[in-house]
Amino acid sequence: MDICIVTHKLLKGDGQARVNYEIVNEVLKRDHNVAxxxxxxxxxxxxxxxxxxxKVSVKGWxxxxxxxxIFAIISTILLLFVKKKYDLIMVNGFITWVKSDINAVHFVHSSWLKSSAHPFRLRKNIFGVYQLLFTYINSIFEKISFSRSKHLVPVSEKVKDEILEFTNHTNLHVIxxxxxTREFYPDKxxxxxxxxLPENVPLALFAGDIKSSRKNLDSILKAMVDVEGLHLVVAGSTKGxxxxxxxxxxxxxxxxxFLGFRxxxxxxxxxxxxxxxxxxxEACTLVVLEALASGLPVITTYESGVSELVGSxxxxxxSHPEDLVGLGRAxxxxxxxxxxRKWLxxxxxxxxxxxxxxxxxxKYIKLFEEVSSEKELMVDVNKRKPKNFGVRNSGK
Structure with a gap:
């Protein structure tokens, strides 16, 4: 297959970028061509x-x-010249104006806009207004992008449900x-x-952005007051x-x-x-999956898509991010x-x-193959359709 993937970055250290990194890595191992x-x-x-x-450069903006x-405009222009070369095009949310075969949905701005934890509801300043504008514009464009994609790939059932709140798209595949699991594994x-860090005491770990209220470190700290003996280590940049x-x-x-960025x-x-x-x-955060792979029991909320894996x-x-009693009890x-703890x-x-x-x-590659075969079949069907040259039956 000749596959085209549109994403801002491919690297190991970021959520969406990491997912695309791993997809491309596996596709290349199977001798497919990737642009x-x-x-x-x-x-x-x-x-x-x-x-x-x-390369799509957005440096300087x-x-x-x-x-x-700017990325969406440049990628659209570039794709208009080369899109026919590829068996399928995969995008990630709103990232280009070109129609796609597959759209991987890592975040739903329309849902985040409604959240009580959105920065604009907490900070009525320039930062809050910017975040409101950012989310609102993306919520409009993502709806357009989803409607122009033949197949959507939400990263959790939670994300799938959020998509279905504003679209009746029928081709949804949760991955x-x-x-x-070789990098993250249990080792006591x-x-x-x-x-x-202190030895011989119960130690909880939190890792993530500790500038934003979205990750909810504040509830952890408040609930810890009533959990005697528990120590917490926090990994994340402390600036701001x-x-x-x-x-x-x-x-x-x-x-x-607080250990800072690690x-x-x-x-x-x-x-x-x-x-x-x-x-x-949270759509489906990687850090929780990394904790599970490390053999760590996880406390999270239903607002996180990965809760579907954690379960009981x-x-x-x-039940709710603000449930301090439930959080403290857990x-x-x-x-x-x-x-x-050992059983979990x-x-x-x-x-x-x-x-x-x-x-x-x-799973992504299997979907690629199915979509590619589907497109080939459609081309075949269209070729076999009888052509109407506009000659009318004279009735003789």
Whole structure:
């Protein structure tokens, strides 16, 4: 197959970019040809045969909103000249104005716009207004993009339901995100000394953006007040974060350790007892899958698409992100019940093994093959249709 994929970036360190990285990597291993329209492609992918990078530069534009619109315009112009070369075109949300065969849906702006945790509802300033404008414009364009795509691939059942709130699209194929099960795996021999973390105490881990309220670190801190003995380690850039001060105000500074941005999350997960991530909105976050692969029981919410995997077998699903009582109860149980934690840990790893990047990429490739065959069949049918040259029957 000759496949064209349109995405902003392909690299290992980001959600959507990581998904596309793994898809392209697996497609290339199977000797298909891939053209990538992107602003950045990981160098290791470019060393592989059968890949062509069509660079879409948005450097110099001042905001992400403008960069996205410029990317869409440039990618549209480029695709108009080359789209007939490919068996199928896959895009990611609203990213181009060209019609696509497959659209991978990693985020639904229309749903985020309604969320009580949207920045505009929390901050009535320039930042809040910008975020409102960003989400509103994307919510309009994503609807157009979905309507111009033959097949949609939501990354969770939650995302699928959100799409169906504003469209009656019939070709939806849920493919959840994956995880590197060789990089993330259980290993209780890992020492906490490297991070100066206390030994022989229950240790919870949170990893993510701690500047935004969407990830809901504030609820974790508030609930921790009533969970005696529990320690929390937080991985995420602390610049501009209000939560260091909140931890002090709640008198948790001796039980909460902020490590800043980390690139050693796999090892950090090996020394934690459980992962807590009560996000206020999430499509299918990779960090929770990484925690499951590391054998960590997970506490999350129904607002996170990955809760479909966690269920009751690998952790606890809090009914609502603001449910401090439920969150505190779950953290206390995982802090004190070793047997429960071990049982959930085993299940977590088993669930993650079914979501390896290889198996997820294989699902995408299977869909590629089906869509490509479907297109070939349609071309065949159209060729066989009798041609009407406009000659009328004279009746003689």
């Amino acid at each position: 990538v329209l992107a602003s950045y492609v990981a160098p290791d992918l470019l060393l592989m045969p059968n890949i062509k990078w069509i 001042p905001t992400q909103l403008l960069k996205n619109q 959840m995100n994956g995880v590197n 021999s890992m020492s906490r000394q490297k991070w100066s 974060s209000p939560y260091l001060k909140m931890a002090e105000q709640l008198e948790l500074q001796n039980r909460v350790q 690139n050693d999350i796999p090892n950090l997960m090996k020394c934690a007892d459980f992962f807590v991530f009560p996000s206020r909105y 077998k690998a952790g606890f699903i809090i 953290m206390k149980l995982l802090s004190t019940d070793d047997n429960q 840990s085993i299940n977590a790893r088993e669930i993650a093994e079914e979501q390896s990047w290889e198996s997820v990429a294989a």
